[in-house]
Amino acid sequence: MKTYFRELSVAAALVVVLLALAVFAPAFYQPQPLLSLLTREAPTLVVACGMALVIISRQIDISVGAQFSVCSVCAGLLAARGWPIYLVLPASAACGAFLGALNGALVAGLRLPSIVVTLATMVTLRQGLNLVRQGEFVNLPDGVQWLGLGQTAGQWLIVLTALGFLVAFGLGLRHLAAGRFVYAVGSDAEAARLAGLRPQLATFLVFVLLGALTGLAAMMNVAQSPQVQPLSGSGLELKVIAAVVVGGVAISGGRGNLWGAFAGLLLLACVAPALTHLHVEAYWEKAIQGAIILLAVVADGLRSRKGGHR
Amino acid sequence: MPITLRALPCMSSPLLALSQLTKSFGGARALRGVNFELQAGEVHALLGENGAGKSTLIKIVTGAHQPDGGTITVAGQIVAGLTPAAAHALGIACIYQQPALFPDLTVAENIALRLEPGSALRRVDWPARRTRAHDLLARIGASIAPTAEVRTLSMPEQQLVEIACALGAGARIVIMDEPTASLTHKEQHLLYAVVRDLRAHGVGVIYISHRLEEIFMLADRVTVLRDGQSVGTHPVDGLTETALIRLMVGREMTQIYPPAESVPGETLLTVRDVGCAASGVKHVSFDVRAGEIFGLGGLVGAGRTELARVLFGLTPADSGEITLAGRRLTLRSPQEAIAHGIAYVPEDRRRHGVVLDLPIAHNVTMALHRHLFPTSWLRFGAERSLALEFIRDLAVKCAGPAAPVGSLSGGNQQKVSLARWLATKPRLLILDEPTQGVDVGAKGEIHRIIRRLAREGLAVILISSDLPEVLGMSDRIGVMAGGTLTAILPGHSDAPTVMAAALGSTEKGAA
Numbered sequence: 001m002k003t004y005f006r007e008l009s010v011a012a013a014l015v016v017v018l019l020a021l022a023v024f025a026p027a028f029y030q031p032q033p034l035l036s037l038l039t040r041e042a043p044t045l046v047v048a049c050g051m052a053l054v055i056i057s058r059q060i061d062i063s064v065g066a067q068f069s070v071c072s073v074c075a076g077l078l079a080a081r082g083w084p085i086y087l088v089l090p091a092s093a094a095c096g097a098f099l100g101a102l103n104g105a106l107v108a109g110l111r112l113p114s115i116v117v118t119l120a121t122m123v124t125l126r127q128g129l130n131l132v133r134q135g136e137f138v139n140l141p142d143g144v145q146w147l148g149l150g151q152t153a154g155q156w157l158i159v160l161t162a163l164g165f166l167v168a169f170g171l172g173l174r175h176l177a178a179g180r181f182v183y184a185v186g187s188d189a190e191a192a193r194l195a196g197l198r199p200q201l202a203t204f205l206v207f208v209l210l211g212a213l214t215g216l217a218a219m220m221n222v223a224q225s226p227q228v229q230p231l232s233g234s235g236l237e238l239k240v241i242a243a244v245v246v247g248g249v250a251i252s253g254g255r256g257n258l259w260g261a262f263a264g265l266l267l268l269a270c271v272a273p274a275l276t277h278l279h280v281e282a283y284w285e286k287a288i289q290g291a292i293i294l295l296a297v298v299a300d301g302l303r304s305r306k307g308g309h310r
Numbered sequence: 311m312p313i314t315l316r317a318l319p320c321m322s323s324p325l326l327a328l329s330q331l332t333k334s335f336g337g338a339r340a341l342r343g344v345n346f347e348l349q350a351g352e353v354h355a356l357l358g359e360n361g362a363g364k365s366t367l368i369k370i371v372t373g374a375h376q377p378d379g380g381t382i383t384v385a386g387q388i389v390a391g392l393t394p395a396a397a398h399a400l401g402i403a404c405i406y407q408q409p410a411l412f413p414d415l416t417v418a419e420n421i422a423l424r425l426e427p428g429s430a431l432r433r434v435d436w437p438a439r440r441t442r443a444h445d446l447l448a449r450i451g452a453s454i455a456p457t458a459e460v461r462t463l464s465m466p467e468q469q470l471v472e473i474a475c476a477l478g479a480g481a482r483i484v485i486m487d488e489p490t491a492s493l494t495h496k497e498q499h500l501l502y503a504v505v506r507d508l509r510a511h512g513v514g515v516i517y518i519s520h521r522l523e524e525i526f527m528l529a530d531r532v533t534v535l536r537d538g539q540s541v542g543t544h545p546v547d548g549l550t551e552t553a554l555i556r557l558m559v560g561r562e563m564t565q566i567y568p569p570a571e572s573v574p575g576e577t578l579l580t581v582r583d584v585g586c587a588a589s590g591v592k593h594v595s596f597d598v599r600a601g602e603i604f605g606l607g608g609l610v611g612a613g614r615t616e617l618a619r620v621l622f623g624l625t626p627a628d629s630g631e632i633t634l635a636g637r638r639l640t641l642r643s644p645q646e647a648i649a650h651g652i653a654y655v656p657e658d659r660r661r662h663g664v665v666l667d668l669p670i671a672h673n674v675t676m677a678l679h680r681h682l683f684p685t686s687w688l689r690f691g692a693e694r695s696l697a698l699e700f701i702r703d704l705a706v707k708c709a710g711p712a713a714p715v716g717s718l719s720g721g722n723q724q725k726v727s728l729a730r731w732l733a734t735k736p737r738l739l740i741l742d743e744p745t746q747g748v749d750v751g752a753k754g755e756i757h758r759i760i761r762r763l764a765r766e767g768l769a770v771i772l773i774s775s776d777l778p779e780v781l782g783m784s785d786r787i788g789v790m791a792g793g794t795l796t797a798i799l800p801g802h803s804d805a806p807t808v809m810a811a812a813l814g815s816t817e818k819g820a821a
Contacts, residue, residue, distance in 0.1 A: 176687060176688065180676075187667045198645070
């Protein structure tokens with residue numbers, strides 16, 4: 001109970017918001033808008049699974065938004081060329097994994113600070129994409145939107161897939177030796193090395209995994225509209241990192257889990273619809289999200305000062 | 311030992327006098343009554359084993375630590391509540407082995423930073439800065455350009471800049487902490503000349519060194535610290551090296567160590583002419599038998615940890631041969647070393663021996679995931695029972711296997727670190743300072759555990775800077791100095807013999 005206090009308090013905040021909405025804005029609970037909200041957040045959730053791993057291992061990747069855009073455009077172009085969806089999907093994941101491997105190789109191989117490396121790849125990918133595509137949209141052939149299933153079925157498929165990833169990674173992080181290594185490396189990479197683990201390899205792999213998940217998430221986003229927007233991923237990195245941090249994953253590594261990150265993501269995602277339903281101006285959305293993030297960071301700061309080991 | 315105190319020139323009051331200084335850290339008593347006196351124009355050597363209290367003493371004199379008891383008198387005035395700034399104002403300066411300069415600033419800027427008080431918005435007089443730096447450096451005979459960036463300077467040049475800073479600040483008391491440890495022979499002589507020059511100018515120098523030859527060459531008097539107490543101040547003239555070593559180790563070995571009862575078996579580890587250029591280990595040869603505790607003694611920085619890191623594959627050897635149970639090994643990574651049954655409990659466990667944030671159980675299984683969880687799926691039950699087994703076996707005081715290691719005391723953290731490696735069922739166990747920072751009770755427990763492990767047939771390499779521990783625990787003792795093994799002594803050797811080996815070859819290395 002004490003161990004998961006941080007996650008439980010985020011979950012409690014979420015429950016309070018949901019209850020408040022039930023009382024003051026029951027319209028929030030109409031099934032179709034709710035499903036749409038979840039579908040919109042599904043790609044973010046998938047990226048957040050990977051981001052949590054990266055942050056737990058004491059790294060960060062701010063290039064995920066740019067990776068997302070590149071993967072989206074690649075997937076769109078392949079689909080437009082007539083590739084079947086079951087080939088476009090792995091291709092998008094592979095594209096993401098490649099970009100993640102690039103980051104991972106620079107961070108783990110050359111031991112460069114991840115914030116600088118991924119800042120550089122973010123700018124490069126984003127500008128490179130602009131240069132090549134000149135902001136052009138990609139029109140998708142029929143059968144790509146909603147994966148050819150019709151809107152409701154497609155939405156359910158996307159939401160359930162995202163939840164599937166959440167459960168798989170959430171369990172893997174706790175129950176697989178590999179998950180344990182991620183925590184060990186994030187807590188104390190040198191201690192992990194002296195225990196015979198390979199911190200550099202683990203770091204490389206979490207970046208690759210995050211890239212692959214970003215590629216899949218991009219595909220989940222592409223499938224939601226009739227055309228691919230080249231800027232679809234802009235701002236995604238901030239959204240994902242905010243969700244993960246609000247959910248109790250320590251930015252200093254070694255602590256947190258995906259259940260908390262999931263609660264954090266839902267909490268931040270609820271802000272906009274809650275404002276709409278409560279007839280508050282939408283300008284408040286970012287301010288309130290910012291306040292939530294600040295609160296989470298301050299809470300973590302106070303906690304580590306009180307209970308920290310010297 | 312008939313040593314008479316040489317009559318000193320009559321002076322009104324000493325430059326610095328410390329009387330009955332005491333200082334404890336937690337339960338450990340670092341200083342338990344130190345008396346020390348420094349005259350103007352004197353080089354006073356401070357000597358003692360590792361952990362005798364030299365560093366604590368310096369930190370008190372420079373104001374970094376406050377003493378628990380006793381008085382500090384500077385030029386006849388009793389000073390209380392000494393802070394680093396107050397020490398600086400009193401003219402106390404310390405030159406550390408690793409100079410604390412700003413590498414990206416120039417020499418003149420570094421000196422100015424120490425010496426120019428005043429507003430952050432004042433106008434900087436650059437020519438005056440450079441002139442002063444030039445003058446100060448010239449005073450100690452150093453030919454260093456004031457405009458050079460500090461990172462382009464060699465270690466001794468940086469020390470000279472530190473000394474220039476001290477002079478510029480009007481230092482009357484200069485403390486030098488192993489100033490020649492990283493210097494070449496030629497550079498050392500440059501430094502000696504500066505020390506003599508300081509003395510000629512009436513500065514009092516407290517000179518800390520492990521090199522006895524230096525002390526005989528430079529110092530006027532020597533004060534020996536042992537177990538946090540000053541055991542006497544003597545003029546260097548009447549002393550011999552043997553007498554000095556005896557003063558340092560002094561105490562009789564009390565029988566607090568569990569008796570050696572194991573009969574060593576077959577030779578397990580053979581090390582032949584092993585070297586590693588990157589970490590300074592060279593030409594090391596020795597054997598360790600199963601069931602034997604092989605102690606590694608020597609001074610801090612002698613290369614013992616570096617040797618352990620070679621044997622564990624952290625900094626692979628680039629020459630020589632390592633054989634374990636008849637098989638020649640190439641150890642390129644900790645994974646390989648672990649696979650061959652080598653375990654290494656590192657020093658400084660707070661940093662790297664255990665992961666403080668993770669529970670005891672996670673720490674215990676960290677090095678044997680592949681065996682305990684062959685499918686990679688963690689079995690929490692098996693993990694828990696293994697952790698419980700070690701908690702019981704090593705008497706770890708804790709709330710349970712789920713308690714984070716950071717919540718335990720130092721001794722119990724060390725036991726968890728040990729448990730991790732015992733869980734891998736090693737054949738060779740390397741312990742690096744296993745009882746450093748551990749209280750007396752836990753220390754005894756760890757000693758008994760080590761003995762038991764040896765009795766069970768484990769080959770143990772025990773690295774310790776605690777000389778009595780090496781003497782009391784080891785079946786044989788290897789002494790290191792300057793990155794190489796200088797002597798292998800029987801386990802019943804006496805402290806002066808080991809100390810002479812550890813110091814003696816330092817002299818050789820310096821020559």
